[in-house]
Amino acid sequence: LYSLELTALPGPSGPGSLIEPGDDLGAIIAVGLRASGIRLRDGDIIVVAHKVVSKAEGRLVYLPDVEPSARAQRLARKVDKDARLVEVILRESRSVRRAVPGVLIVTTKLGFVCANAGVDHSNVKGSDDWVALLPADPDASARTIRRRLGELAGAEVAVIVSDSHGRAWREGTVGVAIGCAGLEPLSDLRGKLDLYGRELRVTTVGLADELASAASLLMGQADEGRPVVHVRGLEYVASELSARVLQRPRERDLFR
């Protein structure tokens, strides 16, 4: 029987809202797993909502300290957002893709296409004055958690740092992988055969994104207090590839 079990670690009482800058997230997850009665095994996968990673890494900005540039002020008027917030978003962005009232979609410095460069108020400090940025290097964040879990729980696991992104063509956000450690983010099916021995057409599956989406079902709104999901039962290929292999270069993108 092929089966997959996903378990969300308890939220506010475990890892979650209590995360503070400097916290050792790997150790907190190890404690949360024990509290949930989960004994980590080789091959398990941990999906972590980026928000708690950002908090643990101190990627927080206090808006009253931010001096918005003239460009941020102009853009803020256009999109009807706080100019200081827009300034923070611009600092995180490589380019602005869309700016209309209420919506600011950018390509982040790491190459992700998302609203507000992932800069977000929710679940940060309960104040409009504080926002969280995306982790500076989500792959490195995933690697650190992976290494700590290896040290503390003695198991070789894969780690995904996830976010919720809007999409072209489709309504609703879905979980996506912005950081990866220990598993092949794109599953390569080239050369595999179908039931009748014919070669499959589809060559790659966005495996890490599908995992982030699966975990998101349990997280609720990705950071609602259940930011860590344990996954058991998936066969995957070990790899140290970056989650950035999931970013499609413009010249190969025929879906835009």
Add this chain to the structure above:
Amino acid sequence: LYSLELTALPGPSGPGSLIEPGDDLGAIIAVGLRASGIRLRDGDIIVVAHKVVSKAEGRLVYLPDVEPSARAQRLARKVDKDARLVEVILRESRSVRRAVPGVLIVTTKLGFVCANAGVDHSNVKGSDDWVALLPADPDASARTIRRRLGELAGAEVAVIVSDSHGRAWREGTVGVAIGCAGLEPLSDLRGKLDLYGRELRVTTVGLADELASAASLLMGQADEGRPVVHVRGLEYVASELSARVLQRPRERDLFR
């Protein structure tokens, strides 16, 4: 503990490659569940890869019977595909979005944006002469399976008919929902509060797509012989909305 259990029903020996036009897919799934030791409960979800739905519904085309139009012949030369296949794709399409060598992306008559209008050789009859179309009305297919499972297993479940789609901005296909019965495809978070009592920014989650992606992890290449996945543990809102609510109207699409 919040947890989710996904189980793929056994493939070739159960539902899967053996599906023939006219088969009662709901009954076959009920048998597969029993064979897997799963006793269906209210609230369970069944995700079915569209390919077996298409086969059961006889949505198969024998290419030697297809007379390609002049338009199909021109397009076939452009994309370097069989003109009869292109003719079938055009009959399933509302418009052609991209046509370059090897790639033909369309909007289907049902409004899905995907490669080849979902028309596919793999896992059909093991012959280049046969292709499968998408189900004519995937919501109706899901409703029929749902009703049959209610009759045969005595449980009120939700059913998703899934496909694997390529995406803008991201590499690799992911599972998406093309048909739905019994659950709200888009989960509406408007008015929900974060950990600190602030209203969440993100208002809708592509729940049925996340479920299809989660199931896809077990299906392998969506039709590799494990086309049916049973999901238990998800809280969802019952609804009779169509999966087409996941299609984003162009005027609301700022991600393109």
